Amino acid sequence: MTTAQTKVAEQRPPAADRSWRTVAERLRRGETTRIFGALVLLCVVFSVLRPHAFPTSGNIVNIASDAAVLLVLAVGATYVILTAGIDLSVSGVLVFAGVISAKVMHGLGGQSVGVLLVGLLAALAAGLVWGLINGFLVAKARIPALIVTLGTMGASQGVALLITNGVDVRDVPFNLVMSVGSGTVAGVPWLVVIALVVAVIGGVILSQTRFGRYTYAAGSNKEALRRTGVDASRHLIKVYAVAGLLAGLAGYLSLARFATTTLGGHATDNLSTIAAVVIGGTSLFGGRGLMIGTVIGVFIPTVLQNGFVVLGVQAFWQQVAVGVVLIAAVYLDQMRRAARERP
Numbered sequence: 001m002t003t004a005q006t007k008v009a010e011q012r013p014p015a016a017d018r019s020w021r022t023v024a025e026r027l028r029r030g031e032t033t034r035i036f037g038a039l040v041l042l043c044v045v046f047s048v049l050r051p052h053a054f055p056t057s058g059n060i061v062n063i064a065s066d067a068a069v070l071l072v073l074a075v076g077a078t079y080v081i082l083t084a085g086i087d088l089s090v091s092g093v094l095v096f097a098g099v100i101s102a103k104v105m106h107g108l109g110g111q112s113v114g115v116l117l118v119g120l121l122a123a124l125a126a127g128l129v130w131g132l133i134n135g136f137l138v139a140k141a142r143i144p145a146l147i148v149t150l151g152t153m154g155a156s157q158g159v160a161l162l163i164t165n166g167v168d169v170r171d172v173p174f175n176l177v178m179s180v181g182s183g184t185v186a187g188v189p190w191l192v193v194i195a196l197v198v199a200v201i202g203g204v205i206l207s208q209t210r211f212g213r214y215t216y217a218a219g220s221n222k223e224a225l226r227r228t229g230v231d232a233s234r235h236l237i238k239v240y241a242v243a244g245l246l247a248g249l250a251g252y253l254s255l256a257r258f259a260t261t262t263l264g265g266h267a268t269d270n271l272s273t274i275a276a277v278v279i280g281g282t283s284l285f286g287g288r289g290l291m292i293g294t295v296i297g298v299f300i301p302t303v304l305q306n307g308f309v310v311l312g313v314q315a316f317w318q319q320v321a322v323g324v325v326l327i328a329a330v331y332l333d334q335m336r337r338a339a340r341e342r343p
Contacts, residue, residue: 035281035296042300046307053310061189065257067302068195069094071295072250073273074280075202076243078294080145081277082206083218083239084286088149089134090247091269092156097126097251098261099160102169111175119176123252124245130156131244135237153270160263169261181256191253198246203291215239219286268319272301275326283333300325 047055073090080087101123108115130152137148183190206212214235217225225232254262280297282289304325305318 032281032290032293032296035279035293035300039296039299039303042303042307046303046310050307050310054307059306059310063299063302063306064192065189066306067298068189068191069250069253069257070269070272070276070302071195071298072198072246072253073269074276074294074298075198075291076246077273077277078202078280078282078289078291079206079215079239080243081219081274081282081284082215082286082289083236084284085138085145085219085236085239086149086274086284087134087240087243088146088270088274089130089153089156090243090250090273091266092153092160093127093130093244093247094251094254094266094269095261095263096130096156096160097123097248098255099163099169099251099263100126101252101255102172102261103163105173105176106169106171111173113175116173116176116180119173120249120252123248123255125248127244127246127248127251128241129244131241131247132237134244135240138240139233139236160261164261164263166263168263170259172255172259176256177259179256180253181259191257194253198249199291199295203295206291211235211238216287219283220288268322271319271326272322275301275322275329278326278329278333283337284330285333285337 043055053059073094077087077090101119104122105115105119108118134145134148134152137143138145180190180194185193206215214225214230217230218232218235218239222232225235254266258265276298277289277294278284278297279300280289280293280295282294301322304321308315308318308321
């Protein structure tokens with residue numbers, strides 16, 4: 001490597017500098033704090049409108065459990081969107097992974113920990129395969145990510161329906177449902193604990209490792225990334241593989257929570273996932289965003305949907321609200337980007 005390349009390799013682009021000091025500075029400037037304030041405001045509004053239903057301990061646990069599966073998806077989507085990519089396939093991959101896991105555990109039989117672990121590995125492998133397919137087609141075949149992931153969303157969902165003949169698999173190990181699905185540790189659902197662990201690991205990797213720096217650079221300064229000697233295409237494949245792997249984990253967690261594959265219950269998960277990441281401050285143009293923002297952003301569509309249910313609003317309005325919030329978040333992101341680019 002030449003001296004010039006060495007200097008480029010040692011120099012992080014501004015968007016890729018995600019040390020704890022940088023995170024603290026972003027929090028101090030209020031970018032993430034404003035998102036948190038919006039979440040608090042939503043909770044206050046719903047609490048005032050339904051004081052005996054929304055702010056109860058049972059409903060809070062329900063919101064956290066609903067957000068858990070979405071958070072796992074959103075961690076993977078954060079990596080993809082930071083590269084200026086998009087992944088619409090997560091809803092289909094989630095269903096496919098859940099079906100594969102359920103079929104494998106049913107084939108093995110029994111309720112042992114070993115069976116549950118094999119089911120988990122099957123779900124992760126199923127998600128990883130679709131993630132690798134996405135990454136290869138985007139990075140090597142150079143097909144736009146929107147088209148690739150739209151296609152794999154339909155393909156993964158279709159294969160899941162073919163395997164099950166369109167009928168939900170309900171023969172899920174009872175121990176999985178009672179432990180991971182509805183079990184708690186110190187009063188906190190295992191689903192929430194697992195999702196938070198995934199978010200923390202994802203945040204640390206993003207802010208403290210080369211993989212994280214390369215991910216930011218892939219979305220903000222590909223030329224600098226190439227000059228460091230990094231294979232940008234290979235890194236992009238890894239990013240989509242991570243998103244697929246986490247979609248597989250989300251499928252396993254969904255299976256544990258609902259005790260069924262819920263074939264038709266995840267049609268808008270990709271919309272909610274993208275909305276959560278963008279609301280959390282990650283730019284659709286790539287290279288800018290924090291995992292803590294994604295964690296907060298996940299709860300905004302979740303609280304909106306839960307609040308509408310508590311208020312007795314038709315389910316159709318929930319999708320309208322999430323769509324409007326997503327459009328507003330993208331518009332604000334464009335305004336911030338335009339302001340940064342002004343002389």
